[in-house]
Amino acid sequence: MSLPSDNPVLDVRGLVFPADGSVLRQVHLAVGEGETVAVLGPQGAGKSVLRACLAGELDSAGGTVWTNGKPFHLMPPEAKRAFRLRHYGLVYQDTVFLPELTLADNVALPLRFAGVGAARARRKALTWLARFEIAEAADARLTGLPLDMVRRAALARAMVNDPLLVLADEPFAGLPSQSADMLGRVLNSIALSHGTAVLLFTDDPATAARCQRTVDLVAGRIAAGPVPSAAVTPAAPAAPSASVGAPAPVAVSTAGPDRVKAAR
């Protein structure tokens, strides 16, 4: 199997799930480093299944998923988990934290599971909590935490391992537009400064508009969608890279940080 020529952070080709293609049919998608892409689709379009397939939580029936030039689809489950722990940041729509731990400890958990020491993991967690402007709640328990803080903490937990790719399922759901705008700006700026590829799954055009690029997921297929009129001018605009039926061209930012290049 040959490596995709343009070597984006995420390169999905002909993804099918399940075998009869009733949920996902020939999904082609590519996301370059520093790019934020929204997968926009109505409920039941297959967004969550696509996210789960890309994260390796579901085994696709066909197609390839290359992450950072590695054939993610060929990895055995344990290797997928280790790879995910190192290179993926995941934001779940129904984010759950452990009420027995403080916010900082919860955010540091992915690092602790990856074998990073307690002090270092906590330092990283505090850095990311500060980046999402909730450093003051670092030692707070999770009970009764407002939704806004939970969403920020979920993003901080996803970013704590300096991932190459963030898969975020409705990360701004239920937030007032002001908070969502602010988080969208922070996410875009982090993507650019860290070279992180962000793939955001949503059914809300306003949320999609906060990303640099939008692709439509309709009935299990990616269709090139128009960028919503409310779209904020992206700091580093990228050409649409998703299309129906064919591997997509990818715009990879040339201003990516050294971290990504070193990891490659």
Next chain:
Amino acid sequence: MSTVERTAGAEPNGFRVRLTLRMVLPVERPARVDAMRLAWSAALAALPLTVSLAAPVSALGTAGVLGLACAALPGVTATAWSAARMYDSRTGAMRALCQAGAEQRSAWVMATCRVVLFTGVGALVGGVCVIVFHSPLRRLLPKHSPLRPMLAVGGASWSAALVATVILVVLGALLASSPAWRRLDVLLRAAWAALPWSRVERVVSPVWAALRTASLSVRRAVRRLR
């Protein structure tokens, strides 16, 4: 190179143990109440169970077995109910761990530890109570009581019965807090709703709700007075 890239390895065992210990003791009041209720229920279930497991087969007459079954009913029911109530917190903990990157199996173990610990300790306390008090209790019982011969066993039988009781009660609690039990519970509720005498429930439910509201009001009033 990312922080994780430099240090990544297998999920460290020491960390898993420490995290499990932190998760075992609930910090939220409702979770604490549920856990304590489970422990007491397990203790209640363990009393007749320990006796029935320790008793010699020759001492287990029909009346004795029936008596023990009746005695076990409240404890077993309460244990099943309390453990089923912990299903949500258990699955929630497991989901949180998996979302943070824990391996599925270790997440299951960590999330299950609380149910195991509280049930185990409860059953142990119940069993030890039987072992400590069986002798004076035997003296108090009338001569022809079916329970009397059941309590006349040696120390080894009691120890074996205690271990078996703890294992059985813990397994029962795990079953009652499992997804399979949840599915069974949903089916049973659906069957109950389909029965014509669920009309009785329709009448009883508002009365029950009114009683609960009244009891809450009384409690609040008492608290205010204090």
